[in-house]
Amino acid sequence: xxxxxxxxxxxxxxxxxxxxxxxxxxxxxxxxxxxxxxxxxxxxxxxxxxxxxxxxxxxxxxxxxxxxxxxxxxxxxxxxxxxxxxxxxxxxxxxxxxxxxxxxxxxxxxxxxxxxxxxxxxxxxxxxxxxxxxxxxxxxxxxxxxxxxxxxxxxxxxxxxxxxxxxxxxxxxxxxxxxxxxxxxxxxxxxxxxxxxxxxxxxxxxxxxxxxxxxxxxxxxxxxxxxxxxxxxxxxxxxxxxxxxxxxxxxxxxxxxxxxx
Numbered sequence: 001x002x003x004x005x006x007x008x009x010x011x012x013x014x015x016x017x018x019x020x021x022x023x024x025x026x027x028x029x030x031x032x033x034x035x036x037x038x039x040x041x042x043x044x045x046x047x048x049x050x051x052x053x054x055x056x057x058x059x060x061x062x063x064x065x066x067x068x069x070x071x072x073x074x075x076x077x078x079x080x081x082x083x084x085x086x087x088x089x090x091x092x093x094x095x096x097x098x099x100x101x102x103x104x105x106x107x108x109x110x111x112x113x114x115x116x117x118x119x120x121x122x123x124x125x126x127x128x129x130x131x132x133x134x135x136x137x138x139x140x141x142x143x144x145x146x147x148x149x150x151x152x153x154x155x156x157x158x159x160x161x162x163x164x165x166x167x168x169x170x171x172x173x174x175x176x177x178x179x180x181x182x183x184x185x186x187x188x189x190x191x192x193x194x195x196x197x198x199x200x201x202x203x204x205x206x207x208x209x210x211x212x213x214x215x216x217x218x219x220x221x222x223x224x225x226x227x228x229x230x231x232x233x234x235x236x237x238x239x240x241x242x243x244x245x246x247x248x249x250x251x252x253x254x255x256x257x258x259x260x261x
Contacts, residue, residue, distance in 0.1 A: 079175065
């Protein structure tokens with residue numbers, strides 16, 4: 001978190017809107033020149049590699065390259081922000097998009113978190129900057145603010161500007177929680193396997209059932225329709241076999257056989 005903040009603050013021509021750090025990748029939405037954005041990422045990768053090497057004696061980031069995708073229009077921007085901000089919670093069952101700690105997600109439309117920043121944020125000391133960067137590169141940075149031991153996104157992300165691109169908090173929450181089809185579009189463009197919760201998939205499957213068979217529940221579908229639904233969930237929404245078993249009340253062995261296991 002702190003190394004990304006350092007990288008962002010050193011590139012004044014690039015404005016980070018939001019980001020999400022995961023165990024093996026990172027999403028960053030930024031405004032600015034594409035080449036400058038790539039250089040920012042290259043600096044982040046370099047600092048992170050140096051930190052890992054000095055702290056753990058291992059270099060894990062060989063071949064970790066950044067890819068950029070242009071934001072097409074306002075609606076695409078909204079969907080991309082929502083997709084980014086929900087990315088962490090999908091693989092962390094003990095978090096929501098408003099609690100996952102390794103990104104800017106929890107600061108959106110959340111005045112209590114911002115108030116805590118204003119009350120508790122402290123400048124990152126000269127010693128801390130040297131220790132985390134393992135270089136002099138951040139020696140002159142005075143606006144690197146820390147909460148809970150790492151840089152707060154509020155010191156380097158344009159969150160209020162991003163909020164202004166949504167109609168209101170209700171609109172943002174809809175994009176986060178309900179606009180599943182748009183998330184699927186983004187994931188396909190990025191070449192990612194996006195995952196959905198059981199609750200999201202149940203709502204999608206329920207709508208599918210009503211459209212095709214006027215069935216009151218996915219579990220009440222005829223056997224042949226359940227097979228069709230299982231394939232649709234798998235190939236359209238990346239549903240896992242266990243999710244399909246739970247959603248359609250199918251035998252695990254039947255689902256495994258359906259997908260060649």
